[in-house]
Amino acid sequence: MSSADLTSLHASDLHERLLFAIPKKGRLNEQVMTLLKGADIQFYRKNRMDIALSTNHPIALVFLPAADIPQFVADGNVDIGVTGQDMVAEAGVENGVDELLRLGFGKCRLCVQVPVSSSFKSAKDLVGMRIATSFTGLVERHFKELDQQVAKEKDLKSVENPTIVKFLSGSVEASCTLGLADAIVDLVESGETMHAAKLHDIETLLTTEAVLICNRNKHIMNPLIERVKRRIEGVIVAQKFVLCTYNVSRAKLVDAVKITPGKKAPTISSLETEGWVAVSVMIQKNQAADVMDELEDIGAQDILITQITNARMN
Numbered sequence: 509m510s511s512a513d514l515t516s517l518h519a520s521d522l523h524e525r526l527l528f529a530i531p532k533k534g535r536l537n538e539q540v541m542t543l544l545k546g547a548d549i550q551f552y553r554k555n556r557m558d559i560a561l562s563t564n565h566p567i568a569l570v571f572l573p574a575a576d577i578p579q580f581v582a583d584g585n586v587d588i589g590v591t592g593q594d595m596v597a598e599a600g601v602e603n604g605v606d607e608l609l610r611l612g613f614g615k616c617r618l619c620v621q622v623p624v625s626s627s628f629k630s631a632k633d634l635v636g637m638r639i640a641t642s643f644t645g646l647v648e649r650h651f652k653e654l655d656q657q658v659a660k661e662k663d664l665k666s667v668e669n670p671t672i673v674k675f676l677s678g679s680v681e682a683s684c685t686l687g688l689a690d691a692i693v694d695l696v697e698s699g700e701t702m703h704a705a706k707l708h709d710i711e712t713l714l715t716t717e718a719v720l721i722c723n724r725n726k727h728i729m730n731p732l733i734e735r736v737k738r739r740i741e742g743v744i745v746a747q748k749f750v751l752c753t754y755n756v757s758r759a760k761l762v763d764a765v766k767i768t769p770g771k772k773a774p775t776i777s778s779l780e781t782e783g784w785v786a787v788s789v790m791i792q793k794n795q796a797a798d799v800m801d802e803l804e805d806i807g808a809q810d811i812l813i814t815q816i817t818n819a820r821m822n
């Protein structure tokens with residue numbers, strides 16, 4: 509199909525294609541675009557179109573809000589997708605989807621936050637209060653339990669004032685200052701937004717990162733899902749690791765292997781120079797400088813670090 513044909517799409521164009529949901533904007537979108545590029549999943553997306561056909565695989569990319577992706581995948585309207593673990597939990601569809609791969613970005617915590625000036629010490633102290641959040645599903649479930657706990661402790665059937673959960677779609681941190689809520693439940697990464705709003709976290713409801721998810725019934729039936737997963741996995745490994753090669757005397761090889769044990773084991777080959785070997789091994793990118801220092805300290809020579817552009821590991 510030429511790119512000109514792709515400007516108008518019909519339902520029949522999606523037949524036989526794997527439907528892959530991608531967050532349509534924000535931080536997850538940017539990172540997923542990098543993954544798709546690295547995995548060589550090419551596509552043509554017409555301006556404002558939320559469905560784009562891949563030009564080199566039987567895949568259609570469907571651009572959706574990250575919050576809606578778990579439901580689409582669980583219901584089988586799309587086959588696979590990328591979203592946050594928090595979104596899967598919020599949608600309450602853990603039983604309808606399989607987590608195929610953790611993607612290593614979009615890492616943060618969903619926290620109960622209260623004004624620094626307040627006396628609230630735990631989520632339980634907030635029973636009966638007003639809580640603003642974008643995660644009403646999770647928060648209502650959590651506080652329903654706490655309401656019941658408190659009622660039980662007071663020997664009551666239910667608490668007099670149940671906790672009130674209010675939905676906000678964004679900028680949740682502003683709601684305490686503005687008098688809309690007594691506490692919030694929102695995501696914390698660096699803590700900058702929380703501190704700027706003079707809040708602090710008193711409880712973590714969950715930790716989350718971006719994940720590749722799949723409809724529970726579709727995985728085994730579709731070998732293309734496994735191929736997409738392995739390609740993306742390869743890109744992630746390549747982003748995290750570098751290849752370290754060096755020469756070292758046989759006498760120091762045991763020490764060298766301790767410094768660079770590799771994912772499985774280092775590749776060791778003999779050198780023409782008597783008593784010396786060449787070692788080739790993957791190491792974590794963020795540890796490369798320390799590893800080079802340590803190798804140099806034990807007498808390793810010609811230490812080289814090479815970027816990996818793609819990888820397949822078992």
Ligand SMILES: Nc1ncnc2c1ncn2[C@@H]1O[C@H](COP(=O)(O)OP(=O)(O)OP(=O)(O)O)[C@@H](O)[C@H]1O
Nearest residue numbers: 533534535536574592594595614615616695697716
């Ligand atoms: N500050 C953050 N740090 C890391 N991951 C985050 C952060 N905020 C959100 N996420 C992750 O990204 C997912 C999508 O968040 P959201 O829908 O708010 O989009 P966004 O990337 O924050 O864009 P925007 O808020 O501008 O619309 C969240 O469910 C969460 O998994």
Ligand SMILES: O=P(O)(O)OC[C@H]1O[C@H](OP(=O)(O)OP(=O)(O)O)[C@H](O)[C@@H]1O
Nearest residue numbers: 678679680695696697698699700701702
């Ligand atoms: O701990 P930090 O590093 O400050 O990150 C946390 C903030 O990031 C997200 O907001 P975002 O920027 O997506 O804006 P939003 O509230 O409009 O979604 C999240 O909702 C927090 O407000």
Ligand SMILES: [Mg+2]
Nearest residue numbers: 534535678679
């Ligand atoms: Mg956001």
